[in-house]
Amino acid sequence: MLRLTIGQINPTIGDIDGNLALMRAAARKAASEGAQMVVFPELSLTGYYPGDLLDEPGFLAAIERGLEAARAASRETPDLYWVIGAPVTRSGPGKRLQNALLVLHQGEEVLRYAKQLLPTYNVFDERRHFEPGPDVARILKVGSTRVGFMICEDSWNDAGKDYAVNPFERLADAAPDLVVSINASPSNLGKRAQRHALFAAASRRNHLPILYVHQVGGHDQLVFDGASFAATPDAGVVFEAKQFEEDIVTLVFENGDFLQNDCSAFPGPVAEALSPMAFYRKQIVLGLRDYARRCGFKKAVVGCSGGIDSALTLALAVEAFGAENVTAITMPSRFSSEGSVSDSERLCHNLGIELLTHPIREIVAAFESGFTQATGAAPQGLTLENLQARVRGTILMEYSNAHGHLLLTTGNKSEISVGYCTLYGDTNGGLGLIGDLYKTEVFELCRHINAAEGREVIPLAIIDKEPSAELAPGQKDTDSLPPYPVLDDILKHLIEGDRLGPSEQETVQARMADLIATDTGRALIARIKGMIGRNEYKRRQAPPILRLRSRAFGSGRQMPIAARHTF
Structure with missing residues (x-):
């Protein structure tokens, strides 16, 4: 049996001391509840994503001081393993940093795993600062439980469509009892359901229970919704932490199943998805x-x-x-x-x-x-x-x-x-x-x-x-725009396209087919496309915009200003 505490915290980018204070408070709560491991989100020490702060020597020095302080803090809870996320330095050719998961225990680093898959699409640009980790599985035995570790994007390629490497395969070969994944996955409409489906399928295919630990909070355009969860091969998602709130909650992992801290089963299925509004x-x-x-x-x-x-x-x-x-x-x-x-x-x-x-x-x-x-x-x-x-x-x-x-x-x-x-x-x-x-x-x-x-x-x-x-x-x-229902369908088609959710995409495609069938409709689409480009x-x-949908204006849509839009 293994007791694990989800440290779903709201870190602030760059506030290493403040983020460490959040982790210490969560660790104390975990220890008081008899947990053997507390798990924090991806880059929890610095907040996600630090961007070009990672190029600042002063910030890198602050990270090193923060890591030393985290190791020292882990001594305060000697029976507890801390799983944290932080940038770490490396040597050799390539970028000088890696996006890493560290396990701390009694003041020592007992495991390090570097993220293998570094996203560079939509709002992500991790390859700008980080070097990928090696294609290896990292396992730590805590009590009688063998725990394997992953970081966010490493878990998203189980279908093998986006990267040549699938870290799940290497991890499955190592045969852990449990996978712990730390994450910073920006929220948008439909993202929660996407996570549940993807991780439930990966758990089932690889025969591995998964604990998904996520951060919460807003950072510039991005919002992180929390909603950490646990999934098993047979039942899929069996537990979910609070959405849009910090949540420090302890679970029991025993015989391949997740239970409440009193060892009772969870009362029922996780909450229904929020309506879009x-x-x-x-x-x-x-x-x-x-x-x-x-x-x-x-x-x-x-x-x-x-x-x-x-x-x-x-x-x-x-x-x-x-x-x-x-x-x-x-x-x-x-x-x-x-x-x-x-x-x-x-x-x-x-x-x-x-x-x-x-x-x-x-x-x-x-x-x-x-x-x-x-x-x-x-x-x-x-x-x-x-x-x-x-x-x-x-x-x-x-x-x-x-x-x-x-x-x-x-x-x-x-x-x-x-x-x-x-x-x-x-x-x-x-x-x-x-x-x-x-x-x-x-x-x-x-x-x-x-x-x-x-x-x-x-x-x-x-x-x-x-x-x-x-x-x-x-x-x-x-006077100068088509009716908004018509305009919005055209915009969704041109801006988001196949990034729309299945039901919305089906509706938009049907309406676009009606427009494309007429000369007037095709001319209107061309006019709107030109207006978007100009x-x-x-x-x-313009000011930053809070991101709500899969493709928002801002860092997730990088278009040239001086360009022709005649295609």
């Missing part, structure tokens, strides 16, 4: 909280237009910060409808937040007059529309500077994709909460929040009104 809500709130906390912000400010995007952003900000720490600013112009102000007032009343009013009519008029005097021509059309957005962006940044609030940008994925946003205007801000939500999903999430709260948090008047930037008389989004320069200068 519930998932988005939890991921955004956790991502915002951690981003703000780690960047030193305690309050947020949002420009409130009376439209659905700013309404959703404010509702999510209130959930993350609390109503007392969120400020909304409405900035009506001469083109603003009466409803834009009244709807903003009602929304902020429902949310319990302060609404400031800062009209921009006179400011815009002063810019118009100055521009006319300087150039001999009055600004009009797109120039005037963008001027209003930039004045608003300036006011919001002014408030952020004056009061120390984090400015949240309000663009959604549909509009950001086609450039329906203004640089240095509504793209101003420190973080985009809904930039990976298509417009149709924005509407759906607003309705979900109202239903979940059992009241009209976001006024139906905002949800039901026709979308408009209100930068020109009678302006509607559909507006890459805007996205490159």
Whole structure:
């Protein structure tokens, strides 16, 4: 029998002392529960992913001090093996570091395993800093249990499709009783189900029980959802830790099965998957909280237009910060409808937040007059529309500077994709909460929040009104864009393609087939594709966006700015 504690912690990138404090607290809890081993996530000492901090000599020296401190800390729990993740130095040709799993016991390193498969796709770039480990299995006997070890990506190639090496095969040959896998697997829609299916299949095929230990928390664009789990060859996933929360929980491994710490069986199957909207809500709130906390912000400010995007952003900000720490600013112009102000007032009343009013009519008029005097021509059309957005962006940044609030940008994925946003205007801000939500999903999430709260948090008047930037008389989004249901299907096809989940992909492909069947539809697809390409320069200068879907704008989609999109 082996008692293992899952150390599902929320480490901060670069905060080695703080991360070690989290591990020490978890280890003390594990020891108090009679555990023989406590397991922490991939790169738990540094947080995942340190990026080019790994090129800084000072950071490398801090890692060495952290490793020495971790070895010393392991002496505090002499009956406990610590499984941690950390960068370690190596010699010889190639990169000077490896992404390693270390087992510490009574102040000594008793096992080291270096990650073999280093991902360089989507948001990952581990080969930039790390050298792959050798194709060997590492086994440690703890009591009567033989434990084998893996690190994240090493476990994802059991089907043999992505790499020439399958570490599971070597590990299966070594015949451990149990596999412990430490992980940092960024969360996106459908990822939890993907993990469960993949590891249940690997457990079954290799006849190996698996303990999957994961981190939780937000780091820049990425959010990690926790949800560590245990799987067996016969039953698949039999246990899952909390989602989107830290969780320190002790399991018993005996005769190939996982049990509760009192040696009783788990009561039933793991929880059902969250609905897409519930998932988005939890991921955004956790991502915002951690981003703000780690960047030193305690309050947020949002420009409130009376439209659905700013309404959703404010509702999510209130959930993350609390109503007392969120400020909304409405900035009506001469083109603003009466409803834009009244709807903003009602929304902020429902949310319990302060609404400031800062009209921009006179400011815009002063810019118009100055521009006319300087150039001999009055600004009009797109120039005037963008001027209003930039004045608003300036006011919001002014408030952020004056009061120390984090400015949240309000663009959604549909509009950001086609450039329906203004640089240095509504793209101003420190973080985009809904930039990976298509417009149709924005509407759906607003309705979900109202239903979940059992009241009209976001006024139906905002949800039901026709979308408009209100930068020109009678302006509607559909003046220059197709209806959002049509636009979103095209965008999903062009941006995410085969990365969509099976059911969503089937729906999108069917709708795209209808468009491709007509000259008008093909022309529309070509136009949207061109708009996506032409507006890459805007996205490159926009704030980071919390990643929710399999392919988000940012580090996971690297496209050139100066390119032709004629294919």
